[in-house]
Amino acid sequence: MDAHIEMAGSDVVPAVGNLIGASLHLTFRDIYYTANKGKNARKILHGMSGTFKSGHLTAILGPSGAGKSSLMNILAGLRTSGAEGQIQVNGVDRKLKKFRKQSAYITQEDHLLSNLTIDEYIMTAANLKLGNKVSSSERKSKVELVMKTLGLTHSRHTQIGSLSGGECKRLSIGLELLNNPDILFLDEPTSGLDSSSSLQCVALLRDIARSGRTVVATIHQPSSRLLDYFDHLYIVASGMCIYQGPIGSLVPYLQTANLECPSYHNPADFVMDVACGEYGDVLPVLVSTIENGRLVYQEIYGSTSVMPSPPPKSRTDDATDVTITVTGNIPKKKKIKTYPASFHTQVAVLLERTWRTMWRDKMLTKVRFVTHFVLGLLVDTMYWLGGDDAASILNNASMLFFNLLVILFASTMPTVVTFPMERNVLLREHLNHCYCPNRHPQKFLEHFNMDESSYYWSVVGMLVFFIAVRVTGYFALSFKLKSMR
Numbered sequence: 001m002d003a004h005i006e007m008a009g010s011d012v013v014p015a016v017g018n019l020i021g022a023s024l025h026l027t028f029r030d031i032y033y034t035a036n037k038g039k040n041a042r043k044i045l046h047g048m049s050g051t052f053k054s055g056h057l058t059a060i061l062g063p064s065g066a067g068k069s070s071l072m073n074i075l076a077g078l079r080t081s082g083a084e085g086q087i088q089v090n091g092v093d094r095k096l097k098k099f100r101k102q103s104a105y106i107t108q109e110d111h112l113l114s115n116l117t118i119d120e121y122i123m124t125a126a127n128l129k130l131g132n133k134v135s136s137s138e139r140k141s142k143v144e145l146v147m148k149t150l151g152l153t154h155s156r157h158t159q160i161g162s163l164s165g166g167e168c169k170r171l172s173i174g175l176e177l178l179n180n181p182d183i184l185f186l187d188e189p190t191s192g193l194d195s196s197s198s199l200q201c202v203a204l205l206r207d208i209a210r211s212g213r214t215v216v217a218t219i220h221q222p223s224s225r226l227l228d229y230f231d232h233l234y235i236v237a238s239g240m241c242i243y244q245g246p247i248g249s250l251v252p253y254l255q256t257a258n259l260e261c262p263s264y265h266n267p268a269d270f271v272m273d274v275a276c277g278e279y280g281d282v283l284p285v286l287v288s289t290i291e292n293g294r295l296v297y298q299e300i301y302g303s304t305s306v307m308p309s310p311p312p313k314s315r316t317d318d319a320t321d322v323t324i325t326v327t328g329n330i331p332k333k334k335k336i337k338t339y340p341a342s343f344h345t346q347v348a349v350l351l352e353r354t355w356r357t358m359w360r361d362k363m364l365t366k367v368r369f370v371t372h373f374v375l376g377l378l379v380d381t382m383y384w385l386g387g388d389d390a391a392s393i394l395n396n397a398s399m400l401f402f403n404l405l406v407i408l409f410a411s412t413m414p415t416v417v418t419f420p421m422e423r424n425v426l427l428r429e430h431l432n433h434c435y436c437p438n439r440h441p442q443k444f445l446e447h448f449n450m451d452e453s454s455y456y457w458s459v460v461g462m463l464v465f466f467i468a469v470r471v472t473g474y475f476a477l478s479f480k481l482k483s484m485r
């Protein structure tokens with residue numbers, strides 16, 4: 001381990017120890033996933049099972065297009081339509097609403113506002129996620145702890161735009177750690193990082209797992225050094241599980257199917273080649289040996305053991321396609337308070353954040369000033385002396401209407417146009433019940449059967465409509481002015 005990693009490790013372990021997570025074991029059984037409906041339906045996952053234990057860092061490994069992200073999205077509750085199967089937390093069927101509070105999902109790309117410093121970013125997130133019930137001093141100490149945990153204390157006053165890829169990734173992880181999730185899902189946390197930063201990031205994840213959390217990460221082509229940090233390996237090929245168990249047992253397991261990993265060869269590279277079919281059609285053998293993830297390959301005994309079996313009776317949960325078990329009386333629905341921070345706190349915190357980003361983004365602010373000034377001049381020329389005459393009362397009304405339109409569109413347009421880019425951020429925040437627990441952007445698009453291209457077309461349509469309203473308004477007004485003269 002190089003000096004860089006050791007520094008991160010020694011910084012991280014005691015600090016993470018203070019952020020203890022409840023032990024939640026995640027078990028899933030017979031997960032099927034079909035993308036799209038009707039003619040375009042495509043089966044992606046074929047009855048996968050598995051178990052991810054708390055205190056373990058699990059890697060989901062597999063070639064591109066094998067179904068890693070699909071599986072993780074289903075387990076995280078991000079994807080529900082088209083998915084079937086049973087998902088349990090500590091042997092009890094997953095309740096999606098509760099599970100979203102217990103888990104966090106960190107996407108591959110870091111969607112961070114570049115103008116804020118680490119300090120400001122974490123404090124803003126703490127104010128929103130921890131809410132008013134946690135005192136200001138407690139919030140501050142939690143922020144300090146998270147920064148120390150992630151080794152970000154030294155760069156606390158650096159703006160996000162100037163951070164390295166590794167620091168951005170650690171910040172994304174830190175933001176999710178604030179509300180102390182018990183299960184952490186990470187989609188390709190090492191993508192775009194150099195080997196040293198990747199090791200540092202995975203070492204951090206292992207320390208987080210050691211504090212009693214379940215940490216699951218999809219990973220692409222890990223080096224053998226990186227692989228050593230993981231406790232548990234779950235290998236996916238063509239939507240099925242071909243191995244589940246400790247890293248050290250992978251090579252002996254492959255030997256049972258007459259697949260000999262060459263000496264000094266990275267087992268991860270070898271198993272990827274196997275998964276891609278370079279060693280013949282061995283996938284059915286491997287899938288049936290491990291029973292598509294129902295079994296865990298044991299390192300010590302060189303054998304497989306059966307996962308704890310979930311109870312059989314089930315009905316379909318209305319929020320998901322995943323089945324849930326019915327036992328005894330159904331408890332009365334409790335009203336769950338979705339926002340930790342009050343409405344006023346949210347408004348105040350977000351206004352402050354917006355003000356900071358606007359103030360620091362001088363270029364955008366100048367462009368906005370110029371745009372409004374030019375628009376103001378245009379409106380002025382169009383309605384010049386319109387209000388002097390009582391007969392022009394209609395012009396006054398139309399000017400007020402026009403101004404309202406400008407204010408409305410000018411303020412909503414940036415949000416509307418950047419919505420697809422922001423979608424992942426919203427999605428993540430949605431999962432953590434941060435700001436918008438009931439507004440699921442992906443669901444919103446699915447509901448209206450919209451993909452991103454149709455979304456863009458609707459934005460273009462709105463723009464055309466806006467321009468048409470303005471042009472007709474202008475001609476109608478000049479015609480009216482002429483007829484009045």
Ligand SMILES: Nc1ncnc2c1ncn2[C@@H]1O[C@H](COP(=O)(O)OP(=O)(O)OP(=O)(O)O)[C@@H](O)[C@H]1O
Nearest residue numbers: 035036042044062063064065066067068069070071
């Ligand atoms: N909505 C969809 N419609 C059609 N095909 C889909 C859809 N979603 C996923 N797929 C397909 O399912 C397969 C698995 O996708 P997934 O993103 O889970 O793979 P992956 O293992 O995570 O790949 P990568 O490592 O490249 O991200 C891919 O072939 C993908 O094209």
